[in-house]
Amino acid sequence: MKAYNLHAVGDLRYEDLDMPCCPSGWALVEVRAAGICSSDIPRIFTKGTYHFPTVPGHEFSGVVHSVADSLSDSLVGSPVGVFPLIPCRKCASCKEHRYETCSNYDYIGSRRDGAFAEYVAVPIWNLVRLPHGISFETAAMMEPLAVALHSLKQGKLESGMNVAIVGTGMIGIAAGQWAKKLGASNVIVLGRSDAKREMVERCGLKYGVGTETDGGYDFVLEAVGTPESVDLTLELVRSGGHVVLMGNPSGEMTLSQASYWKILRKQLVVSGTWNSSYDGEEPSDWMEVRTALSDKSITTEGLITHRYDQAEFTKGLKMMREHKEPFCKVMTLWNQ
Ligand SMILES: [Zn+2]
Numbered sequence: 001m002k003a004y005n006l007h008a009v010g011d012l013r014y015e016d017l018d019m020p021c022c023p024s025g026w027a028l029v030e031v032r033a034a035g036i037c038s039s040d041i042p043r044i045f046t047k048g049t050y051h052f053p054t055v056p057g058h059e060f061s062g063v064v065h066s067v068a069d070s071l072s073d074s075l076v077g078s079p080v081g082v083f084p085l086i087p088c089r090k091c092a093s094c095k096e097h098r099y100e101t102c103s104n105y106d107y108i109g110s111r112r113d114g115a116f117a118e119y120v121a122v123p124i125w126n127l128v129r130l131p132h133g134i135s136f137e138t139a140a141m142m143e144p145l146a147v148a149l150h151s152l153k154q155g156k157l158e159s160g161m162n163v164a165i166v167g168t169g170m171i172g173i174a175a176g177q178w179a180k181k182l183g184a185s186n187v188i189v190l191g192r193s194d195a196k197r198e199m200v201e202r203c204g205l206k207y208g209v210g211t212e213t214d215g216g217y218d219f220v221l222e223a224v225g226t227p228e229s230v231d232l233t234l235e236l237v238r239s240g241g242h243v244v245l246m247g248n249p250s251g252e253m254t255l256s257q258a259s260y261w262k263i264l265r266k267q268l269v270v271s272g273t274w275n276s277s278y279d280g281e282e283p284s285d286w287m288e289v290r291t292a293l294s295d296k297s298i299t300t301e302g303l304i305t306h307r308y309d310q311a312e313f314t315k316g317l318k319m320m321r322e323h324k325e326p327f328c329k330v331m332t333l334w335n336q
């Protein structure tokens with residue numbers, strides 16, 4: 001099979017690999033769509049991953065190609081999305097089914113081979129069966145959509161709240177869409193300039209430039225990961241309001257004394273968020289995402305701004321790395 005295999009930092013090769021092995025309890029998924037996550041850019045170009053070589057790619061969907069055990073034969077041919085985290089099932093978090101905070105997890109596309117390939121091996125527990133009418137590229141958005149939903153739940157978003165999202169990345173914009181669906185009275189996505197206005201508005205959301213906006217929001221989601229955006233977040237939130245920190249830090253995260261005072265004097269509720277919840281067919285963020293995509297109360301049309309065929313994959317990477325044009329989700333299409 002063809003795959004993009006990361007041999008070292010900056011050394012990604014499109015090459016022929018053996019089909020992944022498929023142990024008992026696992027399936028081979030033929031990849032049809034795989035999103036490039038903004039975390040894939042440092043993974044490939046600057047920071048690397050846990051070991052080399054590794055095939056990256058953790059936001060994907062496809063069709064079950066084969067299974068290891070004949071008991072699961074009925075899955076073959078099914079369209080699926082995939083929860084990419086493989087929990088240890090031994091740690092304290094796992095025992096409470098809070099797999100997103102597992103202390104010893106495996107992960108498809110960072111710790112083990114992922115989906116920038118024609119085939120990927122996946123435990124059957126991680127397969128999310130797709131109802132009719134969900135396209136593969138939409139199904140490949142389940143992971144970031146679940147991460148966005150999870151962030152609002154961590155901050156205990158309530159209907160009627162006045163919500164600001166600091167940051168215009170794909171997950172921030174998706175969080176804005178979820179906030180509206182969950183009954184927020186007002187939602188605004190804040191960027192640094194007008195460059196992202198059209199993209200945000202195409203997703204049905206209001207756009208503002210952060211520094212020109214008055215404070216007083218009930219709920220503010222920090223979706224950038226810089227000290228400046230944390231300062232802005234703490235400025236925008238009202239007394240007694242909710243703050244969720246979601247942006248992956250770009251470097252040291254120092255808090256100014258003025259911002260620290262705001263947490264105290266405004267008596268803020270500050271939460272962190274990580275990953276998303278999934279527990280097979282039990283209620284979770286992923287099941288809510290599947291329902292929302294199925295009834296079309298959440299759509300991905302505005303979120304997917306670029307598409308590349310598998311052979312053109314590196315063009316998508318380059319565009320994201322060089323920020324040549326505004327982008328939201330960059331999708332890659334496989335086995336088409
Ligand atoms: Zn991701």
Ligand SMILES: [Zn+2]
Pocket residue numbers: 087088089090091092093094101102103104105
């Ligand atoms: Zn665990």
